[in-house]
Amino acid sequence: MVKQKWQDVYSKNKEKLFIPLIIAVLFLSAYVLLIQVTKPESYQAKLFSVSEKTIRSPQTVVDTKKTAEEKRKASEEIEDVYVFNRETAENQVAFMQSIFDYIDEVRTETASAEKKAKKEADENNAAAPKKITDASKLASFKSKLVGDHAGNITENVSDATFINLLNASQTDLKAIQDQVITEVEETMESRIRETNLNTKKVQARDDIELSQMPSRYKTTAKSLVTNAIIPNETVDAEQTKARKKEAAENVVPEKILQGQVIVQEGQIIDRETYRQLDLLNLINQKMPIKQYAGYAFLILALFLLLYFYTKKRKYPPKKRQQTMLIFTSVYVTTLVFLLVIRFLESANLMNIAFIFPAAFMPIILKILLNERYAFFGVIVVGVTSLFIFESDTTSIMNVLMVAFILLSGLTGVVALKDYSRRIMIFQTGLIVGAMNVIYAILLLAINNSILFSLNALQVIFYAFIGGIGSFMLGLALIPLFETMFGLLTTSRLIELANPNHPLLKKILMKAPGTYHHSMMVANLAESCADEIGANSLLVRVGCFYHDIGKTLRPPFFVENQLHGINPHDRLTPKQSRDIILAHTKDGADILKENHMPQPIIDIARMHHGTTVLKYFYFKEKEANPEILESEFRYSGPKPPTKEIAIINIADSVEAAVRSCEMPTKEKISTIIDGIIRERILDGQFTECDISLKEIEIIRETLKRTLNGIYHQRIQYPDDSKGETK
Structure with missing residues (x-):
C-alpha cells in the first residue's frame, strides 16, 4: 500500500516536484558536508583597536586588490595600436575614377540621344527637339552609382556639383579629374586618423585652390576631394588589447607571504591592516564568499555532467528523469556516509577514514543503472572526497585517502559480475575487502609508513571492513531504492x-x-x-x-x-x-x-x-x-x-x-x-x-x-x- 502510494506520487509529480527536489537536496547536502572542511584560526580583531597579539599570515595569498590596481596602471600606460590600411586609399581613388567614368558615360549617352533626336526631327521636317535637361542627366548619373559609397557621396555632395561636371567641357572635365584623382591619391598615401582628418581635408582644399584648374570648377573639385578623403589608419583592437593584457600579465602579483607579520602586538589595526586580515579570513570566523561559490560551482558542475551524460544516452524523458533521480539519491546517501566519517575523524578516531564504503555508490549504480554510471560514480566520489578529507596537517594522507577511494570503487565495479543473486554480491564484497587490504598496504608503503605497527594494522582492518561494508550496505539499501523508484527486481x-x-x-x-x-x-x-x-x-x-x-x-x-x-x-x-x-x-x-x-x-x-x-x-x-x-x-x-x-x-x-x-x-x-x-x-x-x-x-x-x-x-x-x- 505504501509502495503503491509512493509510486503514484512519483508518477504524478516527478516533473514538477522531484527534479527540483533532487537539485535542492544535492546542493544542500553537499554544502552541509563540504563547508565543514578545516577553517583557519580566526581573531576577534576590530578596526582601529589595539591588537592583543602578534598576528602572522597562516598562508601565502595574493593580495588581489593591490595586484589589480598595479595591473590597471600598467594597462593604461599602453597606447592604442594603429594599423595603416593601404587598400582604403586604393578604393577611394578607384571610386573617384569611377565617378568620372560615369560622368563620361552620361555625357556620351546624352550627346548620342540628342543627335539621334535631331536626325529624326530633320527627317520628319519637325521642330528641333528640346535638349535633355540637367535633371534627366543627373538622374541617369545617380542610377549608375551603387554600393555604400554611392549613398555617402550623393548625401554629402550637392546635385549642383554633379551638374557642373556633366555640363563641363571635355577639356575642363579632364583637368578636374586629373586634379581630384591626384589630390586624393597623394593625400591618402599619408596616415590619416580621426584626429587629423579635418587637417588633411583642409590641406587638400588648399592645394586645389592653388592649382591651375579653372576657378569656376574649384568648388566642385573641393567637394569631391573632401568627400573622398577618409581615415586610413584605424585602431587595432586585438593588438591593443593583447599589449594591454601583456603589460598587465607582466605585473608581479602582490602577495602576503606565509609567516609575514600582519600586525604586531600593541599596534593599532588600521584600515590596510584590517583589509589584509579580512583577506586572510582571520576576522570573525568568516569563510570567504569565493569558497562558498567554489563549492556551489563544484556541485553544479557534477550535476551538469550527470545531466548532459544522461541526455547523451537519448533515454526517453521518463527514463532520463528516473536515472537522474536514482544517481543523485545514491550520491546524497554517499555524502551522508562521508559526513559520518568526517565526524568520526573529528572525534580523534585515527585512520577511521579507511572504513568509508568507497565501493557503495559504484555497485549500487551498476545494479540499478549500468556499468558506465558506476564508473561515473567512482569519479564523483573521488572528487568529493578530495575536499571532505582535506587537512593542512595531513595533506599527504589526504592524497592517499583519495587514491584508496578511487581504487576501491573501481575494484567494486570490476569485481561485481553476477548480481542477480544476493549471495554473489556478498562474495564480491569479500573480494573487494581483500583488495582493499592490498591497496592499504601499498599506500602505506608509498607513504613510507611502518608496516608492522598498530597504526598500520588499524588501517588494514578498517580497509577490509570498508570493502565488506560497501556490499553489506548495498544489500540492505538496494531493496529500498528498488521500492522507491519502482525498479524491476530479481524477485x-x-x-x-x-x-x-x-x-x-x-x-x-x-x-x-x-x-x-x-x-x-x-x-x-x-x-x-x-x-x-x-x-x-x-x-x-x-x-x-x-x-x-x-x-x-x-x-x-x-x-x-x-x-x-x-x-x-x-x-x-x-x-x-x-x-x-x-x-x-x-x-x-x-x-x-x-x-x-x-x-x-x-x-x-x-x-x-x-x-x-x-x-x-x-x-x-x-x-x-x-x-x-x-x-x-x-x-x-x-x-x-x-x-x-x-x-x-x-x-x-x-x-x-x-x-x-x-x-x-x-x-x-x-x-x-x-x-x-x-x-x-x-x-x-x-x-x-x-x-x-x-x-x-x-x-x-x-x-x-x-x-x-x-x-x-x-x-x-x-x-x-x-x-x-
Whole structure:
C-alpha cells in the first residue's frame, strides 16, 4: 500500500516536484558536508583597536586588490595600436575614377540621344527637339552609382556639383579629374586618423585652390576631394588589447607571504591592516564568499555532467528523469556516509577514514543503472572526497585517502559480475575487502609508513571492513531504492516468470503458437545474454511477454494459423501491415494496463526496433512502385539496451529458422548471418551500447544453440513399424 502510494506520487509529480527536489537536496547536502572542511584560526580583531597579539599570515595569498590596481596602471600606460590600411586609399581613388567614368558615360549617352533626336526631327521636317535637361542627366548619373559609397557621396555632395561636371567641357572635365584623382591619391598615401582628418581635408582644399584648374570648377573639385578623403589608419583592437593584457600579465602579483607579520602586538589595526586580515579570513570566523561559490560551482558542475551524460544516452524523458533521480539519491546517501566519517575523524578516531564504503555508490549504480554510471560514480566520489578529507596537517594522507577511494570503487565495479543473486554480491564484497587490504598496504608503503605497527594494522582492518561494508550496505539499501523508484527486481522477475501468471496463461490459451514461439525465443536470447554478460533473467522474462499484443488477433500471425488458412489472403498489404505493426503497441498497452514493470513494457514495444515489414512492403510495391519503405517500418524506437537488442535478433532468427524446411547447419548459419547483417546495415543497434564483438558472440551462440535443437537425426529402420527414431 505504501509502495503503491509512493509510486503514484512519483508518477504524478516527478516533473514538477522531484527534479527540483533532487537539485535542492544535492546542493544542500553537499554544502552541509563540504563547508565543514578545516577553517583557519580566526581573531576577534576590530578596526582601529589595539591588537592583543602578534598576528602572522597562516598562508601565502595574493593580495588581489593591490595586484589589480598595479595591473590597471600598467594597462593604461599602453597606447592604442594603429594599423595603416593601404587598400582604403586604393578604393577611394578607384571610386573617384569611377565617378568620372560615369560622368563620361552620361555625357556620351546624352550627346548620342540628342543627335539621334535631331536626325529624326530633320527627317520628319519637325521642330528641333528640346535638349535633355540637367535633371534627366543627373538622374541617369545617380542610377549608375551603387554600393555604400554611392549613398555617402550623393548625401554629402550637392546635385549642383554633379551638374557642373556633366555640363563641363571635355577639356575642363579632364583637368578636374586629373586634379581630384591626384589630390586624393597623394593625400591618402599619408596616415590619416580621426584626429587629423579635418587637417588633411583642409590641406587638400588648399592645394586645389592653388592649382591651375579653372576657378569656376574649384568648388566642385573641393567637394569631391573632401568627400573622398577618409581615415586610413584605424585602431587595432586585438593588438591593443593583447599589449594591454601583456603589460598587465607582466605585473608581479602582490602577495602576503606565509609567516609575514600582519600586525604586531600593541599596534593599532588600521584600515590596510584590517583589509589584509579580512583577506586572510582571520576576522570573525568568516569563510570567504569565493569558497562558498567554489563549492556551489563544484556541485553544479557534477550535476551538469550527470545531466548532459544522461541526455547523451537519448533515454526517453521518463527514463532520463528516473536515472537522474536514482544517481543523485545514491550520491546524497554517499555524502551522508562521508559526513559520518568526517565526524568520526573529528572525534580523534585515527585512520577511521579507511572504513568509508568507497565501493557503495559504484555497485549500487551498476545494479540499478549500468556499468558506465558506476564508473561515473567512482569519479564523483573521488572528487568529493578530495575536499571532505582535506587537512593542512595531513595533506599527504589526504592524497592517499583519495587514491584508496578511487581504487576501491573501481575494484567494486570490476569485481561485481553476477548480481542477480544476493549471495554473489556478498562474495564480491569479500573480494573487494581483500583488495582493499592490498591497496592499504601499498599506500602505506608509498607513504613510507611502518608496516608492522598498530597504526598500520588499524588501517588494514578498517580497509577490509570498508570493502565488506560497501556490499553489506548495498544489500540492505538496494531493496529500498528498488521500492522507491519502482525498479524491476530479481524477485519480481522470478514472479513474472511463473507459468501460472495470468498473462502467460492468456497467451497460452489465445495464441498457443505465439506462446511456444516466445518460449523458444526466451531460450535463445537467454543463452546470448549469459555469454555477453547482459541481464539474462530480464531477457528471458521479457521474451515471455514480448508478443502479448498478438493475443488480440491471433490468426493473423503465422505461428497461430491452422489448416493452412491465412486471413491475410483476403486483405490488402496495407491492411495486413496495420495489423502486424500494431502488435508491439498493443502489447505495450496490455502490459501497461496490467501494471507490468517498465522494462518489460519497453521490450514489448521496442523488440522490432524500426525494422521493415518486408513481405508486405514488397507485395505492395508490386502494385504501387511509389510506396515508401518508411510506411512499412515498425514505430520503434530502436533498441536502447543490450537486452532488447538480443531479443530483436533472437526473435527474427527463431521465426526464420522455424519456417525453414529441413533446417541444416548451413541453412541456419546463412539465416543468422543474414539477419544480423541486415540489422547492422539498417542501423538498428545505433542507440544501444552493444559492441561488434558482443554481436559476434551472439551470432556464434545462436548458431550453436539452434544446431543443437535442429540437429540432423539419423534414421534407423524399425523391423516392426519402420519408424524413424
